[in-house]
Amino acid sequence: MAILATAADERISDVRIDDDYLTVELMDGRIISAPLAWYPRLLNASPDQRARWERAxxxxxxxxxxxDEDLSTEGLLRGAPARAA
Known part of the structure; x- marks a missing residue:
């Protein structure tokens, strides 16, 4: 049996942050959502600070x-919360 698999593209397309969740859209159409509580720097940041993100x-x-917060798609896909300070 043949299985048709599309190539995964784990690069970031867009990011949304509300009061409860960090949501990251990937180029291949997947959406990753994680509790904002997992990322204390983002949780405690102002909406303006949260909105100023860059692809890296x-x-x-x-x-x-x-x-001074950095996250990777690999960590988000694994469900890895931020390291404790």
């Missing part, structure tokens, strides 16, 4: 320059 690592990572 060739599109496989996120960086918030105002918060």
């Amino acid at each position: 690592g060739g599109g496989y990572g996120l960086h918030w320059p105002d918060l």
